[in-house]
Amino acid sequence: MSSTALKKLFSRPESLKPNMTHYCPGCGHSVAHRLVAELLDEMGLREKTIGVAPVGCAVLAYNYFNFDMVEAPHGRALAVATGIKRVHPDKFVLTYQGDGDLAAIGTAETIHAANRGEKISTIFINNAIYGMTGGQMAPTTTVGLVATTTPGGRDPDRDGAPIDISQMLAVCQRTVYIERCALTSVKNIQKAKRAIKKSFLVQLNNLGFSLVELLSPCPTNWKMNPSDAWKWTESILTKTYPLGVIKDTSGLGDVR
Amino acid sequence: MPSEKMLMRGAHVVGEAAVRAGCRYYFGYPITPQNELPEYLSSRLLEVGGTFIQAESEIASINMVIGASVSGGRVMTSSSSPGISLKQEGISYLCGQELPAVIVNMMRGGPGLGNIAPSQADYFQATRGGGHGDYRLLVLAPASNQELAEVTFDAFDLADKYRNPVMILGDGLMGQMMEPVIFRDPIDPKELPPKDYILDGCKGREPRAVFSMLLDPPTLYQHNMKLQKKYEEITAREVRYETYQVNDAELILVAYGTASRIAKGAVNRLRREGFRVGLFRPVTLWPYPKEALRTLARGGAKIGVFELSVGQMVEDVLMSVGSTSEVYLHGIPGGPIPTPADVAQFALSVLKGDGLVGRKVEI
Ligand SMILES: Cc1ncc(C[n+]2csc(CCOP(=O)(O)OP(=O)(O)O)c2C)c(N)n1
Ligand code: SF4
Numbered sequence: 001m002s003s004t005a006l007k008k009l010f011s012r013p014e015s016l017k018p019n020m021t022h023y024c025p026g027c028g029h030s031v032a033h034r035l036v037a038e039l040l041d042e043m044g045l046r047e048k049t050i051g052v053a054p055v056g057c058a059v060l061a062y063n064y065f066n067f068d069m070v071e072a073p074h075g076r077a078l079a080v081a082t083g084i085k086r087v088h089p090d091k092f093v094l095t096y097q098g099d100g101d102l103a104a105i106g107t108a109e110t111i112h113a114a115n116r117g118e119k120i121s122t123i124f125i126n127n128a129i130y131g132m133t134g135g136q137m138a139p140t141t142t143v144g145l146v147a148t149t150t151p152g153g154r155d156p157d158r159d160g161a162p163i164d165i166s167q168m169l170a171v172c173q174r175t176v177y178i179e180r181c182a183l184t185s186v187k188n189i190q191k192a193k194r195a196i197k198k199s200f201l202v203q204l205n206n207l208g209f210s211l212v213e214l215l216s217p218c219p220t221n222w223k224m225n226p227s228d229a230w231k232w233t234e235s236i237l238t239k240t241y242p243l244g245v246i247k248d249t250s251g252l253g254d255v256r
Numbered sequence: 257m258p259s260e261k262m263l264m265r266g267a268h269v270v271g272e273a274a275v276r277a278g279c280r281y282y283f284g285y286p287i288t289p290q291n292e293l294p295e296y297l298s299s300r301l302l303e304v305g306g307t308f309i310q311a312e313s314e315i316a317s318i319n320m321v322i323g324a325s326v327s328g329g330r331v332m333t334s335s336s337s338p339g340i341s342l343k344q345e346g347i348s349y350l351c352g353q354e355l356p357a358v359i360v361n362m363m364r365g366g367p368g369l370g371n372i373a374p375s376q377a378d379y380f381q382a383t384r385g386g387g388h389g390d391y392r393l394l395v396l397a398p399a400s401n402q403e404l405a406e407v408t409f410d411a412f413d414l415a416d417k418y419r420n421p422v423m424i425l426g427d428g429l430m431g432q433m434m435e436p437v438i439f440r441d442p443i444d445p446k447e448l449p450p451k452d453y454i455l456d457g458c459k460g461r462e463p464r465a466v467f468s469m470l471l472d473p474p475t476l477y478q479h480n481m482k483l484q485k486k487y488e489e490i491t492a493r494e495v496r497y498e499t500y501q502v503n504d505a506e507l508i509l510v511a512y513g514t515a516s517r518i519a520k521g522a523v524n525r526l527r528r529e530g531f532r533v534g535l536f537r538p539v540t541l542w543p544y545p546k547e548a549l550r551t552l553a554r555g556g557a558k559i560g561v562f563e564l565s566v567g568q569m570v571e572d573v574l575m576s577v578g579s580t581s582e583v584y585l586h587g588i589p590g591g592p593i594p595t596p597a598d599v600a601q602f603a604l605s606v607l608k609g610d611g612l613v614g615r616k617v618e619i
Contacts, residue, residue, distance in 0.1 A: 083323020
């Protein structure tokens with residue numbers, strides 16, 4: 001008896017289209033896409049998911065995600081998602097947003113959707129910079145970080161302090177679950193996957209708003225190679241944005 | 257069966273007609289003078305199992321409209337001038353993504369905070385854009401409560417038919433006015449034809465993406481040309497207007513909405529005194545009833561434009577009649593509302609050629 005059958009150990013999730021992404025080498029967006037797609041497959045959600053793409057480097061997310069998607073104006077993803085969820089309360093609604101999108105132009109939409117307790121899961125990619133437009137300062141840019149619009153490094157007196165959106169949202173009564181993870185080591189990526197899964201479960205259990213912040217490397221605009229960008233994310237960015245659960249009133253316990 | 261005749265406020269008429277037309281989603285932010293509309297819908301939509309959200313801003317509300325529309329719901333938002341300015345970004349996206357929605361603007365005086373008196377100063381914004389890009393809205397300008405009910409009902413059908421936002425353009429006076437109205441039979445939104453572009457999860461079909469970013473220049477070009485074709489089709493099919501006493505008129509007043517009611521009063525007054533004056537009232541401001549006005553102008557009558565803005569619609573009139581007729585303008589910015597007697601004076605001044613009220617305008 002011949003046993004030539006091969007066992008498949010790793011493959012592209014169905015929730016990802018077989019398209020090459022435009023993301024730079026070492027960018028966190030591609031890792032985050034993969035995590036979201038794996039989970040939607042594993043949880044059997046692909047066919048009931050409606051995703052909202054942001055403006056920013058992930059603006060083309062609908063070219064990569066293999067489920068229903070709409071593109072929102074810059075920052076308004078959570079308002080668009082609110083309209084979707086109110087029409088389809090039984091569907092799974094996801095926004096995927098960068099820091100410029102979610103924490104600058106869309107601050108109001110973000111805070112108020114969270115405060116209404118919209119039953120939506122938000123993936124928040126914090127790379128401390130505006131990637132798509134070429135490396136300008138973001139509200140999350142850390143003190144001293146050089147961006148194209150902070151030539152001498154971010155100066156709080158001139159540019160304001162880095163904004164911690166997750167902490168701000170935790171104060172809103174109707175947010176249920178907020179966790180900050182980092183897309184760096186394998187261990188951290190696995191942690192991020194568990195956090196995203198929990199956020200999905202919060203929505204599936206109709207509990208309210210949840211957000212997972214992912215500290216994410218932007219090697220291109222930080223002007224680092226991918227491995228230095230990983231290291232910088234883990235050792236420096238986490239000083240301004242410490243990792244961990246920021247709020248959890250879900251009662252769901254540990255998610256595996 | 258059609259409803260009994262009811263005495264209602266204009267803003268409530270819009271709300272009731274919207275619900276009867278199958279609207280189940282409303283998102284808005286308060287601004288005078290249109291608050292009676294969201295207030296009405298906040299309870300009325302509950303009765304029919306719909307959704308009302310008082311959003312944190314006009315920007316959020318128009319984006320909720322995008323979300324509800326792309327999900328297949330019949331959806332409406334409303335505001336007044338400064339709020340409509342904030343909605344322009346979302347309106348441009350709705351047009352780019354070809355999503356239907358009904359947007360009500362009960363205009364007030366501007367620019368800036370201006371005042372809450374009736375005004376027609378957002379004519380350019382409504383008919384020319386206001387948001388970015390090459391797009392058009394269907395703009396409906398009713399002049400009575402009965403017509404408010406009709407156009408609100410039609411607005412949802414037109415929006416769906418062309419996958420384009422439709423604006424109902426009124427003003428504070430129209431929203432507050434009490435007049436009798438008979439509504440059409442309500443429809444059940446569940447019985448509307450299915451839409452093949454909406455997002456509801458990709459079960460049993462290929463995933464869909466709705467977006468307006470078209471980086472490849474030829475692709476954006478083609479998309480825009482497709483939109484232009486749609487706008488041409490709307491222009492050919494959806495023009496609406498009313499004429500009143502125009503057949504033998506030496507002077508045709510052109511006015512819409514609230515201004516047209518005042519102008520009609522002036523026409524009646526002048527007719528009693530033996531003057532041959534008529535009224536042309538556009539109901540669609542875009543597409544503008546150019547052909548109809550041009551044909552009338554060929555009869556040789558002078559044209560007198562009366563608008564509650566200092567000279568916006570008059571440009572469409574000039575583009576319609578060219579040099580066929582002499583065109584005069586009596587344009588008043590938000591503030592004191594002229595009476596029929598004032599407009600009659602303008603008409604007489606044009607007939608006599610004394611130049612005392614209004615002014616002659618040329619291309
Ligand atoms: C109304 C509006 N303003 C500005 C822009 C330009 N813009 C596009 S992406 C972007 C920043 C995005 O940064 P972020 O959300 O952090 O995403 P990243 O590119 O870093 O992934 C800006 C300012 C826009 N598209 N729309
Ligand atoms: S610019 Fe930065 S965020 Fe954008 S794709 Fe490249 S690495 Fe990623």
